[in-house]
Amino acid sequence: xxxxxxxxxxxxxWQSGPSTAPLPPLxxxxxxxxNVIELAxxxxxxxxxxxxxxxxxxxxxxxxxxxxxxxxxxxxLFFAREGSKHFRSKEFWQGMDDELGAEVSLISSDxxxxxxxxxxxxxxxGKAVIETQLPTVAELATKAVTQWPVGESRPVLxxxxxxVTEQLGAIIIGQGPGEYVADIRTFIRTALxxxxxxxxxxxxxxxxxxRRAKARSLELGRKIVEKHRRNPPIDRPTNLVDDAxxxxxxxxxxxxTDLISxxxxxxxxxxxxxxxxxxxxxYALYKHPEVRKLVQAEAEALFADGIPTPEQLNRADVxxxxxLETLRRYPIAPAVQxxxxxxxxxxxxxxxxxxxxxxxxxxxxxxxxxHPDPYRFDIDRYLPPRNEHRTPGAFAPFSLGxxxxxxxxxxxxxxxxxxxxxxxxGQFEIDPPDYQLKIRAxxxxxxxxxxxxxxxx
Numbered sequence: 001x002x003x004x005x006x007x008x009x010x011x012x013x014w015q016s017g018p019s020t021a022p023l024p025p026l027x028x029x030x031x032x033x034x035n036v037i038e039l040a041x042x043x044x045x046x047x048x049x050x051x052x053x054x055x056x057x058x059x060x061x062x063x064x065x066x067x068x069x070x071x072x073x074x075x076x077l078f079f080a081r082e083g084s085k086h087f088r089s090k091e092f093w094q095g096m097d098d099e100l101g102a103e104v105s106l107i108s109s110d111x112x113x114x115x116x117x118x119x120x121x122x123x124x125x126g127k128a129v130i131e132t133q134l135p136t137v138a139e140l141a142t143k144a145v146t147q148w149p150v151g152e153s154r155p156v157l158x159x160x161x162x163x164v165t166e167q168l169g170a171i172i173i174g175q176g177p178g179e180y181v182a183d184i185r186t187f188i189r190t191a192l193x194x195x196x197x198x199x200x201x202x203x204x205x206x207x208x209x210x211r212r213a214k215a216r217s218l219e220l221g222r223k224i225v226e227k228h229r230r231n232p233p234i235d236r237p238t239n240l241v242d243d244a245x246x247x248x249x250x251x252x253x254x255x256x257t258d259l260i261s262x263x264x265x266x267x268x269x270x271x272x273x274x275x276x277x278x279x280x281x282x283y284a285l286y287k288h289p290e291v292r293k294l295v296q297a298e299a300e301a302l303f304a305d306g307i308p309t310p311e312q313l314n315r316a317d318v319x320x321x322x323x324l325e326t327l328r329r330y331p332i333a334p335a336v337q338x339x340x341x342x343x344x345x346x347x348x349x350x351x352x353x354x355x356x357x358x359x360x361x362x363x364x365x366x367x368x369x370x371h372p373d374p375y376r377f378d379i380d381r382y383l384p385p386r387n388e389h390r391t392p393g394a395f396a397p398f399s400l401g402x403x404x405x406x407x408x409x410x411x412x413x414x415x416x417x418x419x420x421x422x423x424x425x426g427q428f429e430i431d432p433p434d435y436q437l438k439i440r441a442x443x444x445x446x447x448x449x450x451x452x453x454x455x456x457x
Contacts, residue, residue, distance in 0.1 A: 012056060012072075012074035012346070012347045014078050014344060014345060014346045014347070015344060015345040016085065016344050017342075017343060017345075018343050018350075019343065019350035020350070021349055022348075022349060022350065023350060024057045024058045024068060024069075024349040024351075025055075025058050026058070026059045026060075026066075027060045027061075029060070032063070033063065034060065034061025034062050035061055035062060036061075036062040036063055039062060040199050041441060042441050042445075044331065044334035044335070044360075044362060044366075044445065047071055047334070047335060047358065048071075048360075050069065051071045051072060051360065055347065056070060056072040056074060057069065057071075057075075057347050057349050060358075067355075067356045068340075068351050068355050068357045068358070069357070069358040069359075070346055070358075070359055071335075071360030071363035071364075072360070072367065073364045073367065073370060073392075073394055075346075075363075076361055076393035076394075076396050077392060079336075079361070079401055080393070080400040081401075083401040083402065083403075084110065085341075086340060086344055087110075087338035087341060087357065087359075088338060088341045089108050089109065089110055089338060089339075089403065090108050090109070090110070091339045092108075092196065092339070093105065094108060095191070095195025095196055096108070096195055097261070099187075099195055099205075099214065100260060100261040100264070101218070101261070102258045102260070102261035103257055103258055104253075104254060104258055105117070106118060106121060106406070114402060114403075115402075116253055117253070117254075118406060120243055120244065120247050120254070121240060121243070121262070121265075122406065123238075123240070123243060124172055124173075124239060124240025124265075125269070125407035126409070126410065127409040130410045130413050130417075131310040131413065133170070134307055134308065134310065134417060136167070136170050136171055137167050137171065137414060137417050137418065138307050138308075138417055138418075138421045139307075140163060140166055141163060141167070141421035142421050142425045144163050144422075145421075145425035145426040148426065148455050149455065150456065150457060151456070152455060153454040154452060154453065154454075155451065156279045156282055156283075156451050156453055157275065157276070157446055157447055157448075157449060158185075158449065160275045160278045160279050160282075161271055161275040163418070164271075164275040164414070164418070165177050165266075165267045165271060165275075167414060167418070168266040168269060168270040168274075169266050169267055172239060172240050172265075172266040173224060173228075173239055173241050173266055174239060175224065175227075177267050180216055180219075180220045181267075182213075183216035183220075184213075184217050184267050184268075184271070185213075185271060186209060186213035187216075188217075188267075188268050188271055189271070189272075189443060190205070190210050190213070191205075191214075192272075192443035193443050196443070197442060197443050199442045199443070200442075217264060218260055220263075220264070221261070221264045224241060224263040224264075225259045225260065225263050228241040228245060229245065240262065240265070240266070241259070241262065244258075244263075245259070269407060272332060272444040272446065273332055273405075273411060274411045274414050276332040276444055276445065277323075277326055277330070277411075277415055278415055278418055278419060280326050280329075280330035280332075280446070280447060281322065281415065281419055282419070282422075283437055283447055283451060284322070284326055284377050285322070285419075285423070286430045286453070287377075287430075287437075291318075291377070291379060292423075294318045295420075295423065296423055298316050298317075298318050298420070299319070299419075299420040299423050299424045302316060302420050303421070308420070313413060313416055313417060319420060320412075320416060321379040321380075321381075321382045321383070322379050323412060323419075324379075324381075324382050324389060324395075325377055325378065325379045325382070327395075328371065328389070329365070329375075331362040331365060331397050331445070332444045332446065333361070333362070333399060334360070334362045334363075334445060335358045335359060335360045335361060336358070336359050336399055336403070337358055339354065339355070339356055340353050340354060340355045361399060361400060362396060362397065364394050364395070365394075367394075370388060370391060371388050371394070426457065427455070427456050427457035428454065428455055429454055429456050430452070430454075431452045431454040435450070437451065438450060
């Protein structure tokens with residue numbers, strides 16, 4: 001099949017099937033190491049730099065492995081439309097499944113299995129879950145602020161991670177991680193760095209700290225599953241774990257060994273996604289006082305008569321545009337990795353079956369023809385007539401295609417309500433006031449722990 005994309009600025013063609021075209025150009029790198037240092041430092045910056053230098057398709061090296069990269073708007077459109085035909089997730093995510101003891105998972109599956117697992121978890125991660133529990137989300141955020149002494153300075157990311165995992169646990173499976181939160185953070189972060197992104201050495205999996213964190217995290221997962229077995233949803237709403245237990249009973253999709261992974265799923269989902277975005281958003285607010293003033297006024301209006309309703313949140317235009325711009329300017333999932341299952345030709349170069357590939361989904365966020373002055377934080381991008389996020393392939397903070405984030409709608413509401421509740425309940429300032437953002441690149445981009453805020457009221 002030959003396809004030529006005609007929307008707006010796109011001019012790149014692709015063709016499915018074997019090709020005699022040349023291999024993509026190879027990015028310059030160090031002997032032996034290749035591009036591993038640049039990838040570890042800031043994968044998005046590196047991929048964007050190579051896009052400008054080499055075009056929308058190129059190869060990179062990391063030690064003894066070579067990867068193909070496709071990036072930009074046309075790559076996003078190709079991934080969204082043809083990804084299920086050409087790419088497979090399993091190799092990239094298999095190590096995480098192994099650490100959790102799962103045989104199958106949503107993130108590592110494709111095709112019919114992925115579709116069925118997505119349907120199984122759709123209710124658990126759907127917008128309706130959070131819309132019916134807005135008071136829980138808001139009250140947990142308010143409580144976190146009231147327990148923060150005036151005058152005290154704290155690292156933003158760890159504070160937000162604790163809050164977000166507590167919120168997601170409460171609304172999706174009926175309980176937060178409580179005393180296990182530090183264990184989950186250590187377990188998931190280390191497992192991702194070693195088994196998935198391969199940015200840290202394997203010996204870390206054998207350290208006492210990791211083994212204890214893993215054992216405690218799996219212990220929590222078992223407790224959650226057993227609690228749900230003993231207390232079926234008779235006098236309470238059915239949740240994600242109940243749906244998973246029902247699927248195990250049917251016997252044709254998941255097994256008992258997959259339940260712990262599903263039970264811990266809400267905590268895992270929040271650690272480096274909504275948490276990182278909220279942390280970035282708070283940085284943006286306190287570096288752009290003109291935006292903060294507008295968001296503050298909107299937050300005060302939202303809470304004027306108590307906890308806001310879903311309808312009121314939907315009308316919070318400034319807050320929503322600030323979330324969108326944070327997702328664009330500070331994407332927490334800059335690229336996705338896959339294995340090529342069917343060969344194809346893209347922009348005049350061939351990609352062979354079996355090749356490991358990066359799809360630089362958020363490189364498009366930094367292309368001036370799609371987002372003028374792309375490094376400027378500008379919430380007016382999302383107003384008519386600009387509507388930059390509505391150009392197909394230009395905005396991809398939640399990935400694309402069959403693997404688009406299942407909880408994207410829930411995450412947007414959680415981010416909006418949590419930020420509104422935090423700045424309604426307390427007054428803060430960056431500590432120190434002249435702090436300039438430094439990003440911790442692994443396993444997902446986030447402000448590093450030097451980003452602190454002080455409660456001043």
